[in-house]
Amino acid sequence: MLDAAQKGGYAYPAINVTSLTTINGALKAFSESKSDGIIQVSTGGGEFASGTAVKDAAFGAIVLAEACHLLAEKHDVLIALHTDHCHPEKVEGFLKPLLQASRERIAAGKGPLFQSHMFDGSVVDLKENLTISKELLKECAELGIILEVEAGCVGGEEDGHDTSGLPIEKLYTTPEDMLEVYEALSGIGRFMFAATFGNVHGSYKPGSVKLKPSILKDGQKAVTDKHGSGAEMDLVFHGGSGTSSEDLQETLDYGVVKMNIDTDTQYAFTRPIVTHICAEHRGRAQDRRRSRQQETL
Ligand SMILES: [Zn+2]
Secondary structure, eight states: OOHHHHHHTEEEEEEEEEEEHHHHHHHHHHHHHOOOOEEEOOHHHHHHOOOOOOOOOOHHHHHHHHHHHHHTTSSSSEEEEOOOOOOOGGGGIIIIHHHHHHHHHHHTTTTSOOOOEEOOOOSHHHHHHHHEEEEEEEHHHHHEEEEEESSSOOBBTTEEETTTOOOOOGOOOHHHHHHHHHHHHHHTEEEEEEEEBBBBBSOOOTTOOOOTHHHHHHHHHHHHHHHGGOOEEEEEEEOOOOOOOOHHHHHTTTTEEEEEOOOHHHHHHHHHHHHHHHHHHHHHHHHHHHHHHHHOO
16 A cells, blocks of 8 residues: 555545544545545544443554554445654553554454554654664564654643753754665664654644745655655655645645544534534424424414
């Protein structure tokens, strides 16, 4: 899927899910658009899916992934499963049990549970980030799983992780960082890279976030100048909600193959529910008023 996207100059939407209903919503949308795509689970989504009395992110992610495997069979598109931001302190409790679940599935003659996982080491310095990333990529590669890494910081707030107070330069990955990530990981296995270029979590009106897609171009150039055109990396665009199509198109030109959309799909899911409930509530209230008036008559 990633090779096809690189070749075709497009990116897959990566949709966060938390329940059977949202999985089915994403599958229906992919199916109707005749588009392959990515369904992903965050640690918060996993916790929620495990039940709010249980709150086990890895267990909930396993439940959602197994459901996705079954439900996706009913659709004629390719669906890749992915897990979203996992910070260093959650590796043991989230990523490790999920890798173990894949190991068990592979031993039973099936494919891995998830096709890719994200390790988000942006909270530690790049050296430590890459030390952990290398270890995890090695483990993923043995299972045929891709690892997404992040350097720089996605702005905004998601899943209780708030980076809005960070200095502005943290929101932009430098070409030197991109080169360092490539050189650390390229020999180990397939990876995707969430390089940051001013993108933020949450939905903003176009224009209120200063995106600098040229950051991605400069970083890819630093890598391909030194290592050849085959070294172009698979990039991930976080915080895709509310992005103008011009900005989006530009990022595709620089190697973005996965674009995370969460806020917009949360609205797409909750707005019709709220509208339906409000309309029903008004309708019922009117019915009650009418029947009271008839009784009085
Ligand atoms: Zn993100």
